[in-house]
Amino acid sequence: MTNRTLLILLFSMSIMRPSFAADPLWWSETMPHAEHGSSQHSHGGPVEIRRGVYHKNLWLRSGAGPIDARYLDGAISGRIVLIDVRGETKELSGGNVHGSFGVNFAMPDEGFYNLHLINESISDGIRQINIAKSEPLKHSCREGHDHVRPLMAPKQSDQVPLEIVRQRMAEENFHSLLGYGDTASFLVLYQGAPLAGAEVTLHTARGWRNSVRTDAQGIASFMMIRDYYPPWHEFERRHRQDYVVHASHTTDDAGSTDGGSYTRTRYLATLNGSYYPSTRDYRSYTYGLLLGVFALTFTGVAVYFYRRRRQKRFHEVRFDEKN
Amino acid sequence: MNYFAGIDIGSTAIKAAVVDEDGRLIGTRIAPTGSSFHKNAMETFETLLTQHGIARDAVKFITATGYGRKLFKEADDSISEITANAIGACEAGKAFGGVRTIINIGGQDSKAIQIDVNGNVSNFAMNDKCAAGTGRFLDVAARNLEIDLEELGDYHFGGSGAPLTINSTCAVFAESEIIGLLAKGHGKEEIVAGIHYSIARRTVRLAKRVGIEDRVYFDGGPALNKGLVAAIQDELGRELVIPEQPQTTTAFGAAILARSQYLAE
């Protein structure tokens, strides 16, 4: 038996087994197997361009953070809903995308798309509702930049009970990137209203995590850490890393469904995103200004001495401008 | 009948000419300028009128030309001798089939004039202020050689040897050169021919400056000198057209101009 078949076996088992369902589900933009196909960089993450139309691939992953979450090989129950830029809702069905379970959809319009997966399961008398959200952006500079402002505002969905809404950074536009040291803020909504005191956890690409509770306005903020330390010559300015945010909320709602009866309900919402090296990590004012000032001074002094020397060598007559 | 007169007051001679209403030449007269040229000019003019029986009143317009033109107050108008010469030569040249280039050698100057078909001056050149190549040069030479001015032509053809070369173009230096040549025993004939060639060379250079076209008309007193004419023709490489009375062409031109000016007014 190959490893692969074993994995598939394990996977299918895990779906069956309720304990697995406790793992959070989240969307990822990172391709599971890099050797599959190609994607292009755009403002808003990797895309596939088919006849000029941007297509987004998102894969579903299970697990706490990017470092240990698995890609899913098989289908998963639940609804996948896409809300496009205009606010129109469409149900998508997932499938095999480049070897793992994921969705692929077209992004014809400029702006943010909202993708929700709602999946539920019951185990040990707890009904678990997973809400995986992703907010991909479609932007091409060829479309210009005049239309950006009204498209910036985040959307809320009335179809999901618990939702994490990424708050926009100051002056954010389609080109803005979340960098190391920047603060990312998330609003947690339960049934459309801000949820105070909910625990929100952020996992970074290399395993760092932090949990905070939402404040009275339902907002949780994290400062992104730098967790990218390559040798400097391998440093990549556009090094994209995934983060994932979880928020959970448990209620005493009891009831029963096809899967059995439960005494409590646990909502687990996720939102994925990308962060990048900050300009501060690779840009230096000091060297820049040093070099600039050096060039300025050097040229200035060179011209001064050149003029002095010419005056002497050719006995050039120059006049004193001071009266 | 109305008549028109032209008076050319030159440095050596006063020339007068009278034409009738149709522009036909009635008569001309030549007299030396002398010291009181104004009186002489009047005399010449009046004598000419009496010769042809023309009353003073019948002369309706007088045009003066030549160096003394400004001081001859009896004239109705004055004109430079270059223009007058051009008009006269153009008119007189018609008998020869039309001329376009004029060479004039006067007492103190020499000129080359180019005219268009209508007798208008299109270009002209004059000698510099020195008397080289002018009638005066011939005068001086003739005096040195102790021969008459009129005889110069005959001497020119009388020589047995080749013409001598006179290097000096200046009348003053030429004088001593001639005396030197005489002292060396050269014949007067060869010297005269040399002088003619010297003048001819200068004259042709002047003519070339204005450009030589068509027939070349040669006038002025020295045009009577056959030797000089032969020398110029030789240097020029073409025949010269010489009027019957070469001295009076300019006066004739002035008279023609007087007529047309009168008719225009």
Added chain:
Amino acid sequence: MKKIRDAINGVDLRRFRFLLQLFFFVLLVYGGYFAVNLGQSLPTFACGFNDAGRGGICYLLPLQHQLAMSWSMLFGWAGLMVLQGFLFFALWFFVLNKGWCGYVCPLGTIQDWITSLRTRLGVRYSRYTEGQFRRLSLIKYLLLALMILIPLGIGGALLPHDMGTPFCDICPGRMVIPMFTGDFSQLTIDFSTKTTMVMTALGMLVTGLFFAGAFFKKRFFCFFCPMSALHYLLSKPALLKLKKDGAKCTRCGDCYRVCDMEIREIADEVKEPRIMQDDCIMCLKCVAHCPEQGALKATFAGIPIFESTEQGFIKRMTKGHQDEHKPQ
């Protein structure tokens, strides 16, 4: 009509130009705050890196960007977009010809301000020798060629991606113009890759050189500007033209004296009426400093709009004589 014409020809060009330049500077550098947007095909250095304030974008930025597309796209449907951008650029350009340099370009205006600072300090200007001038004059064509070839090379995957806008990397406009809206973020060296490090370091060196150069040399950077070279290639059908009537020229060289760009032809050429040279910035100082009636003139669509006149020259010079003790 004649009075109006005389008034125009007698204009104090220095002042007029200062005001017009100021206007365009505000429009292009701060226009964004007033919702001015002239598009991204401007034939002048309205720097796109000046995110907040820009009233339009210098065409060289999108041009390099577009040329860096993969070849399959560039030579496919996206090529049309490149052509469209170029068309808009050409249309803008045809209106003002190189007047964009002498009157609109914010970087040019900054250099003129530096020049004005120098005269206030009483420091004389430098000039190139003829040989230097001839050689330096070629640099802009070299830059233009590189500016097109490098992005094309990137599109063909021959060169690293991070050289995408090679000219912008070394253009002092990128450093200098955003500073006017309080954005100093361009004054850095980017160590993220070797290429960016080299390019940004070059950029800072050029910026230093720019300030020092512009101080000693009038319109220092314009000699090397690839935009100027691109302009010249398109300048023939432009509406605004600089014309010279060689017969009226006395070759006094007044125009050459005052020319910021040291263009000798303006004084020496007497046969060709279309006098504009590749280095010209159409500041029209030559017209203002020409004492010969109608020898130099600027025409718009064939209509003379500014002509050299004796009266205008005398008026302007008299003003210069009177500005005692206050150079400039």
Added chain:
Amino acid sequence: MNTNPNEATAPAYNRSRQAREAETLLDRIQDDFPDNPEAMRYFYDLFRRVYCQGEPVKHEGTLVGTTCIHAPEELIYAFGATPVRLCNGSYHYDQIGADFMPAKSCPLVKATLGSLHAKAAVPNTQALELIVNPTTCDQKTKASAMIGAMGYQVHDLELPPAKESEEARLYWQRSVRRLALRLRELTGRKLTRKNLQQAMARTARAQTAFRTLHQLRKNAPALFLGKDAFLVTNAYFFDDLDRWTAAVEQLNAELQLRQMEGFQAAQKRAPRILFTGSPPIFPNLKLPLLIEEAGGVVVADETCSANRMLYDMTAVDEWLLNDMVDGLADRYLKPCTCPIFTRNDDRQRRLLQLAADFNVDGVVYQAFAGCQVYEMEYRSIADVLAAQGIPMLYVETDYSPDDMGQLSTRIEAFLESIKTRKRNAR
């Protein structure tokens, strides 16, 4: 000719040969023509005072002689000195000068040397502390040592033999800056921006007045005769700058009045002549006078005693000393159409443009016997004029009055041929 020296009232000075020469000419200029402008009286009187009565040249500070138009006078003024142009037109001095120079050399240079050599010369420049001698033509260049030998301080202002190249321009700029140093030594004053700016403003005002006069001469029929124009520009050689300018401005005002009244200074069909070549310098206004006595009118000129001296103006970009001095240097070199420069084409173009602007019927080209450069340029000028159908009379002459008769014939014939040509054209 018409001489009536006013011996009763004139001082003894009047008896000198050169004063008589000047007197004769002034009488001709003044009396032989009707309707001289009222404002010309200033110039007639000025010449009588300076040339006939020996009035000293008015000046402030040190008097600095110049021997050619290339000496930048603004610099001299800026140092608080006064320039006086020494180029002389007197036959009397020409004869004295023949002791220094070969008889066949330029009468202008000979006369200048003669006047410098003579005691109590006219114009009376008293003691010249410095003579600025631009190395223009060979004769002026070689005159330097002779002037030096007479005991004058001479500054040789080095002029390049070509003006097109950038090297020549820079060489000349250096040369001019060196002159400034010399003037500083001489006057002990400092060159300041203010001084130079003021000096330049003064000459610019004078040049503006000249240009107005120049433009007024475009009028057809002529408002003003060339003999007076030459007298005006000749006065610039030695007259007080501001006084001269005021007098010219007054003259301009009178001419503008004449223009409105439709005044004619010459016959309507009088041939309009452009005068070029060697400069007519008082009292050698022989040729312009002959032209106008014969019924022509000199409407424009291209000579270094008038147009070439005053027409071209200085442009300054930055009012800093370095730029102002370089600007001055350029103004004295670049537009100059003197035949000493290597190429002829600027002069050709200038003549063609003047001929076109002033509606000229013919050109009179004066070449002083001995001025080889003018003699040599004759053919090239003749060719371009002929190509444009403009007739030209080339006159080689000097300061002696001997050739007056012959010249008048040639000039009359020339004018007559122009008249016929015009008649036929109609």
